[in-house]
């Protein structure tokens with residue numbers, strides 16, 4: 546008989562309380578952009594949003610993040626949140642009454658004008674323009690799905706917009722929510738320092754960004770393009786514009802066509 550304990554090989558993972566404490570239900574800060582996330586996995590937040598620029602901005606109160614645990618609205622003593630799909634089929638569906646109660650709770654706490662969105666592979670693809678819109682509102686309330694998704698009626702009832710991170714299927718909406726919040730928060734005033742401008746980035750003007758270089762001047766026999774070392778700012782700007790256009794044309798014919806249409 547093996548003496549190996551049952552727990553052998555299992556990792557004991559204990560989430561740090563430190564990043565979570567960034568999101569404590571602190572009093573609402575006046576005029577501060579708020580993300581409210583409805584999720585079965587509140588411990589997944591702030592996740593990567595607690596790091597670097599977004600993390601510092603969160604700590605400095607330049608934006609706020611609150612999670613709403615879907616399980617708190619679960620039914621019976623088991624706090625059930627899901628049920629089998631009507632009409633049969635694999636998997637489980639998040640119940641409208643449970644999700645509805647969580648949305649009501651988030652809505653009651655959300656300030657001002659904030660869209661309610663559902664992370665969904667069926668949704669409109671997330672874009673920089675959407676990030677700009679969200680950054681211009683008072684916040685966003687994000688519903689993260691799990692299993693086979695959410696009962697359709699709750700999406701209709703609350704006029705929820707479905708937004709997709711891309712044409713692939715993930716296990717849940719939490720990673721998509723973090724990606725979209727990150728893209729939005731960095732557009733809020735005062736989050737990016739002068740050194741990290743969002744003005745010339747990919748997608749800010751409909752084009753992909755030009756290539757970037759830094760020291761050393763030569764690496765593995767490859768030199769930095771001469772123009773970037775010339776100190777001639779007009780020539781550098783022209784080179785960057787040309788590279789940006791060439792890259793967009795080669796990699797994203799869809800964006801290139803839009804750019805040409807805009808130019809008329």
Ligand SMILES: C[S@@+](CC[C@H](N)C(=O)[O-])C[C@H]1O[C@@H](n2cnc3c(N)ncnc32)[C@H](O)[C@@H]1O
Pocket residue numbers: 663664665666667688689690691692693694695708709710711712713714715716717718719721
């Ligand atoms: C396994 S998926 C459900 C997929 C769903 N049955 C379908 O076919 O459209 C579980 C959850 O992950 C999230 N999710 C999966 N892929 C996503 C994507 N590309 N963008 C945003 N959210 C996604 C959604 O919240 C979804 O409810």
